[in-house]
Amino acid sequence: MSKTKKPSIRDYLYEPPGPRTRTWIRVGTALALGLIAALVYAVIHQFAVTGQLKAKYWSFFSRWTTWRFIGQGLLTTVEVALTAAAITFAAGFLLMRGRLSRHAILWRLSAGLISFTRGVPTLLFIYFFFLVVPRTGVKLSAFWKIALPVAISACGVVAEAFRGGVNAVPRGQREAALSLGMTERRAFYRILFPQAFRYIIPTLIAELVIVLKDTTFAYIVSCADLMQNARVLISNYDALVSTYLVVAVIYILINYGLNRLSENLAGRESRRKTA
Amino acid sequence: MSEHPVIELRHVEKHFGELHVLKDINLSVARGEVVVVIGPSGSGKSTLCRTINRLETIDSGEIRIDGERIPREGKNLARLRSQIGMVFQSFNLFPHRTVLDNVTIAPVDVLRIPKKQAREEALRLLERVGVGDQARKVPAQLSGGQQQRAAIARALAMHPKAMLFDEPTSALDPEMIGEVLNVMTELAREGMTMLVVTHEMNFARRVASRVIFMENGSILEEGSPESFFTHPQTQRAQAFLQSIQDH
Ligand SMILES: Nc1ncnc2c1ncn2[C@@H]1O[C@H](COP(=O)(O)OP(=O)(O)OP(=O)(O)O)[C@@H](O)[C@H]1O
Ligand SMILES: [Mg+2]
Numbered sequence: 001m002s003k004t005k006k007p008s009i010r011d012y013l014y015e016p017p018g019p020r021t022r023t024w025i026r027v028g029t030a031l032a033l034g035l036i037a038a039l040v041y042a043v044i045h046q047f048a049v050t051g052q053l054k055a056k057y058w059s060f061f062s063r064w065t066t067w068r069f070i071g072q073g074l075l076t077t078v079e080v081a082l083t084a085a086a087i088t089f090a091a092g093f094l095l096m097r098g099r100l101s102r103h104a105i106l107w108r109l110s111a112g113l114i115s116f117t118r119g120v121p122t123l124l125f126i127y128f129f130f131l132v133v134p135r136t137g138v139k140l141s142a143f144w145k146i147a148l149p150v151a152i153s154a155c156g157v158v159a160e161a162f163r164g165g166v167n168a169v170p171r172g173q174r175e176a177a178l179s180l181g182m183t184e185r186r187a188f189y190r191i192l193f194p195q196a197f198r199y200i201i202p203t204l205i206a207e208l209v210i211v212l213k214d215t216t217f218a219y220i221v222s223c224a225d226l227m228q229n230a231r232v233l234i235s236n237y238d239a240l241v242s243t244y245l246v247v248a249v250i251y252i253l254i255n256y257g258l259n260r261l262s263e264n265l266a267g268r269e270s271r272r273k274t275a
Numbered sequence: 276m277s278e279h280p281v282i283e284l285r286h287v288e289k290h291f292g293e294l295h296v297l298k299d300i301n302l303s304v305a306r307g308e309v310v311v312v313i314g315p316s317g318s319g320k321s322t323l324c325r326t327i328n329r330l331e332t333i334d335s336g337e338i339r340i341d342g343e344r345i346p347r348e349g350k351n352l353a354r355l356r357s358q359i360g361m362v363f364q365s366f367n368l369f370p371h372r373t374v375l376d377n378v379t380i381a382p383v384d385v386l387r388i389p390k391k392q393a394r395e396e397a398l399r400l401l402e403r404v405g406v407g408d409q410a411r412k413v414p415a416q417l418s419g420g421q422q423q424r425a426a427i428a429r430a431l432a433m434h435p436k437a438m439l440f441d442e443p444t445s446a447l448d449p450e451m452i453g454e455v456l457n458v459m460t461e462l463a464r465e466g467m468t469m470l471v472v473t474h475e476m477n478f479a480r481r482v483a484s485r486v487i488f489m490e491n492g493s494i495l496e497e498g499s500p501e502s503f504f505t506h507p508q509t510q511r512a513q514a515f516l517q518s519i520q521d522h
Contacts, residue, residue: 174425175330180381180433181357183350190384195371270469 008247057239061246066233073229074250080147080225081212087151088211089204092158099163110159117156121213125149130221142223148192148271150214165196205262209255216251226250227260279342280305281437281468282327287336288384289322289492296322298492300336304437309469311479313502314489315515320472323489324441326354327470341436357385360430360438364445366422368414368429374401375410378429386433395431400428404458420451421464424458437468443473476519488512 017025047053060066098110126149133140140148169192177187218225230247234240280303290299296319304310308456312320325331327338329352338345340359346352368377378397382388388396401407404424409417417425423443430438440459445451455476463469463482473479478485479500486503488511490494496503496512507513 170365170367172363172365172367173369175371176361176363178330178353178380179328179356179359179361180429181353181385182381183353185447191369192378198371254437 051192057237057242058237060233060237068249069229070226070246072182073224073226076143076224077212077215077218080143080150080215080218080223081208083143084147084151084154084211084215085208087147088154088158088207091151092162095155095238096162096166099159100166114156114159117152117154118160119155120155122150123217123220125153126217126220142218142221143223146215146218146223146225147223150211150217153214154211157210158204158207159236161200161207162196164203165198165200166192168199199266200252202262205258205265209258212251212254212258216270279339281308281341283339283342284327285337286321287318287326287338288290288334289326289331290334296492297326297333300494302487302494304468305512307466308484309467309471310485310487311465311483312470312472312489313474313476313515315480315518319492320489321441323363324439324470324472326486327439328359328361328458330361336408338362353385357433358436359382359385360427360433360435362423362426362430362438362440364442366414366426366446368422368426370414372510373411373413374406374417374425375427377414381429381508382432397428397432400431401425405454411428417469418451420445420454422480423447423455427455427458427462431462437470438462440469440473441470442472442474444473465510472478476504476516488515 022083044053095110095114099114101107101110104230117208119124129140129149131147133145165189173191173195174187182190215225217229219228219231222228226247230243234243237243282302282304284300284302287297287300288295300323302310302323312323314320322331322387326333327340329338332347340355343355345355361400368374369380375394375397378400379390379393382393382396383390388493388502398407398410401410406417406425408427409421409425409433414422414425423446425441427438443459443511444455445473447455452475456475457511458476459469459471460482470501471478472482481500486498486500488503488507488509490511495509504516507516
């Protein structure tokens with residue numbers, strides 16, 4: 001394998017910049033970096049002025065129990081997110097199959113569910129599971145009260161992503177498969193979907209990030225996720241800014257990791273295709 | 276020995292909305308025959324070809340494969356389709372699989388032939404069309420001519436009763452057309468029943484048992500290559516042949 005830089009989507013979308021453009025890019029980058037540095041300085045300065053950098057707001061982070069507490073919350077967050085993601089990917093797949101089906105009833109039902117779940121904000125689904133579902137006598141743990149609504153709210157988007165991917169596969173692929181005697185179903189699973197998956201991966205991972213962010217509503221149903229535990233720390237130590245900063249960094253790191261994963265997978269796929 | 280034509284169309288009609296694309300098409304292809312379909316763009320050649328394995332539905336009339344009427348859907352339709360090979364203008368190899376997998380996937384999945392046996396046969400077929408050394412590559416690594424020959428091998432792996440070709444060389448660079456036509460000529464000589472839509476008049480002259488001239492959704496003329504190319508009956512056919520020679 002060659003060590004040359006793999007081409008990114010940018011290389012296909014834009015011409016390589018000329019010398020003049022490159023100068024402008026450099027000037028722009030320098031300006032932007034300067035601006036960001038100034039902003040960070042201003043924020044830190046302001047924190048210092050308002051006393052947010054005082055030791056009492058930070059010292060509890062040197063304690064092992066604090067990190068264990070954060071770790072427990074993080075674990076719950078990851079569990080909720082993965083469960084919700086698994087459910088939403090499965091439901092999204094089923095909805096996509098329904099949406100692409102030739103049966104009018106299935107088709108309409110799926111299309112309706114997709115629009116519905118896409119149109120309603122996550123928070124409403126959460127309140128539904130928090131306030132309405134218990135009244136019907138159905139007892140759910142806090143875990144499911146957050147995992148289910150988050151999954152439901154994402155599944156319409158996932159279904160549309162799946163459908164977009166399947167439709168992006170050239171028509172001739174289906175026809176070739178059928179002409180070889182494959183049934184529609186076999187053609188779908190053997191030929192169309194494996195190819196569609198390549199187009200879908202980035203959207204799925206973007207959706208995973210959204211699911212992860214949506215789990216931060218877990219405090220509403222008192223599920224002890226990262227966010228909820230952060231709120232406990234905040235009230236225990238009266239340390240709002242420092243705790244939120246640490247938690248934000250954790251979320252950013254996870255999402256950054258997911259984005260890198262997405263790029264790696266996409267890169268591997270495109271390399272495999274032209275290998 | 277069956278006395279049925281391998282492919283038979285009777286009074287086939289087809290519309291795309293308002294557009295009448297196939298008008299009372301009657302055509303039969305006997306075992307071992309090579310029928311070449313020619314005609315101007317938009318005359319319905321591809322549609323005719325695609326109705327035969329029901330990639331396009333028809334409005335009325337009937338289509339029989341080896342005496343059996345094409346079912347509308349389901350397992351039986353798939354089974355009948357598997358008996359007719361189809362070669363597309365744009366190859367349509369499966370890009371996510373190796374060339375070898377492209378040739379084995381349908382025999383293994385559809386005919387339930389053991390993997391090992393399917394592989395051996397696939398390699399033999401790939402060898403036969405001259406791309407045996409490309410078996411482990413993915414389609415994108417092959418030239419157009421190699422891809423089209425692999426696509427022919429893929430269709431042959433199903434042991435079809437007939438092969439349909441829809442302009443198999445139209446997407447190829449001129450220097451690759453010959454290698455594909457050679458494979459097709461070889462197939463015809465071995466007795467394969469073929470229906471070929473093409474603009475390659477030399478191929479039609481040398482290989483066709485019969486030439487069919489279509490225009491505007493109808494079969495205007497039908498005959499042996501000698502009589503068609505030397506004495507076309509209709510003015511439309513004369514004009515069409517003239518226009519091709521001018522190129
Ligand atoms: N799916 C479709 N929907 C609507 N109209 C179509 C469709 N497919 C083909 N047509 C139209 O039907 C007519 C016949 O098309 P067809 O592709 O069979 O012609 P052709 O003889 O193969 O032409 P060419 O030499 O350009 O391939 C054309 O006018 C075409 O525009
Ligand atoms: Mg055509």
